[in-house]
Amino acid sequence: MVQKPVTAHDIAKHLGVSQSTISRVFTPGASVSEDTKKRVLEAAELLGYRPNLLARSLITKKTNMIGLVMGDIDNPFYPEVLSKLSGELKQRGYNVLLLSSENDNLQSEELSPFLAYNIEGLIVTDVLLSSSVVTHLTELDMPMVLFNRYHPSSHGHTVCCDNVDGGYRIGEYLIQSGHRRLAFIAGNPNTSTSQDREKGFREALTKYGHNLIIDHGGYTYEGGFEAASRLLTSVEPPDGIFCANDIMALGAMDAARKIGVHIPDDVSIIGFDDIKPASWAGYALTTWTQPVEQMIQAAIDLLLASIEEKGQMQQQGVSQWIKGQLVERETVKHRK
Amino acid sequence: MVQKPVTAHDIAKHLGVSQSTISRVFTPGASVSEDTKKRVLEAAELLGYRPNLLARSLITKKTNMIGLVMGDIDNPFYPEVLSKLSGELKQRGYNVLLLSSENDNLQSEELSPFLAYNIEGLIVTDVLLSSSVVTHLTELDMPMVLFNRYHPSSHGHTVCCDNVDGGYRIGEYLIQSGHRRLAFIAGNPNTSTSQDREKGFREALTKYGHNLIIDHGGYTYEGGFEAASRLLTSVEPPDGIFCANDIMALGAMDAARKIGVHIPDDVSIIGFDDIKPASWAGYALTTWTQPVEQMIQAAIDLLLASIEEKGQMQQQGVSQWIKGQLVERETVKHRK
DNA sequence: CTGTTAGCGCGTTCAA
């Protein structure tokens, strides 16, 4: 059986009306009589007609497609973001065209074919944009929001967990609960998330006159495991470790257990993200929760506003920093 | 600054040639002289021209978009699939339009707006299709492949890990390593994955004359935790538990530890999927690996073949069952 | 090799 795509024209002559009439029935706010509207809808149902969105887009310049760029999704935090973002966009009448990039620095060549689909906006997560990409997007005046990333550029909005604040308050929390030797396991060193969490943490320690031990775990379980192993077997091991994300914290916990260092009696461990496994009985990790729902709402609000106002005036990049919250479980001891 | 989309016409009159010439330059296999081709490409670069894929699709009927339907992605197995699928499709010249469905039984109303984008094929994973959806897709003659799901229908291809085989061999493995009282923690009871893994497992036990204890964990960590708690505190606790996926197995492990049941000395635990956390030092779960790369290749091969042959002949649904492999780590004891 | 012409399926004028 050969496919026969039924067009507005088909159902027009089936009913003996003009093609425009069909179009009007499917155009909200067009004037059609109730009677013909009903007849058209019935015929459409019967023949299996649906307006061709591509043809429509050609005229209206609205594709209702949003491009979503995601990086490596080993971190369970991002699938959750992806799912909720996609669901919320669908509810607002948009669909998601996905671009999952292997390399964490997105190049123009990778983005270009993507843009040719006339997406109306772009959401970028967990990936860096090369500056050539940013200028490209700026020239195109493409509405964009960076999710948990930012870029030193005037173009595009930013929605970010307030990582500096989180790091600072985690530092304060550890100090006030009596920790003396604090370490930070950094993630990918050229991501703003890791940099900012470190920055806030450092500020807190400085304020209270503590030193900071730094190691690196590259945002992976194995990296966290090894960094913690190094830290805990050093001559003066820390009594508290803040890991730049949960995955590394879980690795750090397993490293401590392997070495025979007890959590939280010998060392406290705290993470960032509050991913699912953090709440598992096997870990019960004390961590920092990002208000994902709220961040997603903010991102979509900004993006859609940007799309609707497009061309009306000079866009100004908006940055929203949303504060997270401590989730106390069982990996931090009050040492006082 | 207002956006000005540059069209083939623009660069045509900029160069004093016809618009078709521009088109030909961007159409592989069209005949253009090297000279004009070079001039056109230069001008295109200069003015920032890219062919509008939507307009092109309207004529060629090729959108190069594949619809990807995903269900709940709490299971870390699926983000990995998503990422690899998307990457591989991109490499083959296709883009992914995403539909992540909340409810695990996809309805026509949810799918319809999605189909209006003229996607060329559909990949469905981790979600059930209502029969109305299937008949709808059949009428549309939409190329489709179900990934790790199947549906009793002639339409569409299926690529699946051979779950029956996996369950059977896991059963054999546990029996041959000396286990006597075996339990199965089922996942979502109306998924073929859980049913088939149970079926194979049961066959093996029957063959060797063992009984089977069954409990349910709904494919979640918490579910696995609770099911294992029940099993291990019963009057005659099992000495080996096969969990229908890894997430539940991890929950089961944590439950055993909490109760004070030792793994693997008191009870062996084995999972299915080989997700990342299964290899973590904290778990070292013995499990069953699905050959994801191979499955993805098969799925894409089938889908693209189906797309290219469309209309040429009656499509016959192909089912590929790909066998997995045991991954021995530290949660199964040889009791003989 | 290149220009001309005719649509792809639809939204949107302009008259009636």
Place this chain on the structure above:
DNA sequence: TTGAACGCGCTAACAG
């Protein structure tokens, strides 16, 4: 309220 005509940006014939 409806129909006729036009064009969105492009590819695909057909001539030359």
